[in-house]
Each structure stands twice: as structure tokens, then as C-alpha cells.
Amino acid sequence: MDSHPAVVTAFEAPLYVAWEITHRCNARCLHCYSASGPDADRSNDLSVDEGLRLIDQLADAGVMVLAFSGGEPMLNPHWRTLVGHAKARGLATNIGSNGSCITERTADEIKVLGVQSVTVSLDSLLAQTHDHFRQCQGLYQRAIRAIQLLVARGVRVVVGFTPTRLNWQHGPEVVRLACELGADAVNLSEYVPAGRGGVGLALTPQTLHQVLRDWIALREEYWGRIQIIWHDCRVGMLVADSEQRKYVGC
Secondary structure, three states: OOOHHHHHHOOOOOOEEEEEOOOEOOOOOOOOOOOOEOOOOOOOOOOHHHHHHHHHHHHHHOOOEEEEEOOOHHHOOOHHHHHHHHHHOOOEEEEEEOOOOOOHHHHHHHHHHOOOEEEEEOOOOOHHHHHHHHOOOOHHHHHHHHHHHHHHOOOEEEEEEOOOOOOHHHHHHHHHHHHHHOOOEEEEOOOOOOOOOOHHHOOOHHHHHHHHHHHHHHHHHOOOOOEEEEOOHHHHHOOOHHHHHHHOOO
């Protein structure tokens, strides 16, 4: 008898939810799928009470991990309250940030709140490429500083890298830099042409194939030093047969 249906019906809610708590952002990234920015429409941002009720609903439904995203989530004035409530309800919490709002004080707050991990985006080893990609001068140095502050406090740091036609060649150097900075992992995120990001930034199928193979090789090269992870399920077509079961489903 096939046991898979029993496994599927055991979960009545997603295990992982990403919540864009604001579309406000101090950057205007070329590849932003939500078209966030300094002048983004914030009319759909939930009030703090609405946010707290949403977290209660997620926890009651059985969600296990809640990622706070944006925009820049730390520009939401209630991010501390929301993260703290999620933690109190037993949810593991992640924050996805461009690093601009992570200072000595906010890094301390992240540590005290018990945030499980923070993902900080790096698009290149080169400051000018990163800042151009993000349309925000000086953001590269602030992202590097954010990583250093979090690492110093023992907070798990994931460096996020999204390959596009502008920066895909920089991936191996971003991995090397992340390792040198003491990050715990580098995550390869699939570029989705939506929002502000157009199809002109998307990789060709041939280049994407090469990028995925390169990152599989990087995982082996950096094994034991830093985790190489990915959100692109197409990796499942390229890994060894023994690993392919991990990529069943979405």
C-alpha cells in the first residue's frame, strides 16, 4: 500500500510561509518582483493588530516557519512586535533584508528576539555592481557590515544571491566572500521576471544550466566550510540519483 497519501494529509498548512510585511524599501532593485521602493504603495500594509492576528492564524493552522520579507521588512515600524509575537507563538522566524537597517542596536535586537536566521542579499563582489543592481549608493558596504554584525552575535546568516544576466558570473566570488565573512550559508535564488524585473534580466536556458552545475560543484568545494543551498528546484534534474528524492514536489 502506498504510504505517500498518508504523509501528505498529515500536513494541513504550509510548513513555511514568507510574508511581505511592507513594500516600502530604501532601494529600487532592478530585479524586484514586487516593485518595492521608497515610493511604493503601502495602503495594503496590515496594521499591527491585523498582523498579530495573522500570526495567530498561521500558528493555529500549524505553520512552523515564518519569514519576514518585503520590501525592506525592517522599515516596517512594527517589525519587532511582529517577530516577537511569532516567536512567542512557537514559530521559527527568518528575516530577509538588504542589510541597510542592521546596525549595532538592531543586530542586538535580532539576537534578543531569537530570530533563527537573517538572509542578507549580495549581488556581486563588486560594490559598484551591487549598488547599481540595487539602485542605492553605498548599500554594498552596509550589507557587508550587516553580515559582520550578525556573525559577531552568533546569528545564523544566509547570503542571498540571485543570478541574472548582469551578475551570474559573480556567484563563485560571492560564495568566497560569504565564507570569509563567516556566513553560515549562501542561497541561490531563482530569478523570477515579475514586478520591476523584466525578461531581459533572465538567464538563457544554456546559461542557467551552467549556473546550476557550477553551484553543485561549489557545494562540494566548500563542503564543511559553508552551506551552499538553493531555491531552484531544477537542481533536482542535475544532482545524483540518490539526492533526487529531496526535490519531489514544489
